[in-house]
Amino acid sequence: MDQYPDYLERQEGPDGQYCDLLTRIPYDRQRTLELWLSRARSKNDQMDAALHALLWTDYAPAKGKHVLTGEWTDDVGMAGAEIVEKWRERAMELYNDWFAAAMPGPKESTRTGRRTGISVKSAEASETPEPR
Numbered sequence: 001m002d003q004y005p006d007y008l009e010r011q012e013g014p015d016g017q018y019c020d021l022l023t024r025i026p027y028d029r030q031r032t033l034e035l036w037l038s039r040a041r042s043k044n045d046q047m048d049a050a051l052h053a054l055l056w057t058d059y060a061p062a063k064g065k066h067v068l069t070g071e072w073t074d075d076v077g078m079a080g081a082e083i084v085e086k087w088r089e090r091a092m093e094l095y096n097d098w099f100a101a102a103m104p105g106p107k108e109s110t111r112t113g114r115r116t117g118i119s120v121k122s123a124e125a126s127e128t129p130e131p132r
Contacts, residue, residue: 008056011090013083019062019076021054021091025098029053033095047088051076054091 004010008020025033036049055062055076063072064079076084 005059008059009090009094011087013064013079013086015065017064017079017083019064019087020056020059021051021087021094022056023094023098025054025095025102030099030102044088047092050091050095051084051088054094 007022007024009023010018010020012018022029030053033049033053036053037046040046040049057074061074062076062079063074064076064083065071066073066075066078067080068078073079076087
């Protein structure tokens with residue numbers, strides 16, 4: 001490993017534990033993550049989905065200490081909760097940053113590519129009045 005790729009961000013923990021997260025996401029992973037996010041029941045589920053979608057094991061497998069045995073493992077899900085929580089939060093931040101850059105809203109707009117639902121107020125305002 002002579003040069004660390006610019007599309008990865010290493011997350012480190014105590015005792016040499018680490019994982020590599022993607023800063024640029026291939027669209028196939030993004031589509032899969034969007035599906036997982038749509039089915040997530042809680043914010044924790046969303047962060048888990050982001051961590052697993054952005055985890056990059058091809059460059060260097062993640063290393064963590066197994067929460068039960070204390071032995072080294074490649075399974076990030078079995079590492080200590082205090083470490084994984086930070087990694088999950090960072091994965092969600094990286095995804096949101098990537099999404100804002102990859103799918104911007106209209107030019108000269110502060111909106112992102114995500115659509116929001118119509119509020120009741122705006123739906124009422126757009127209705128045409130009935131003729132008298």
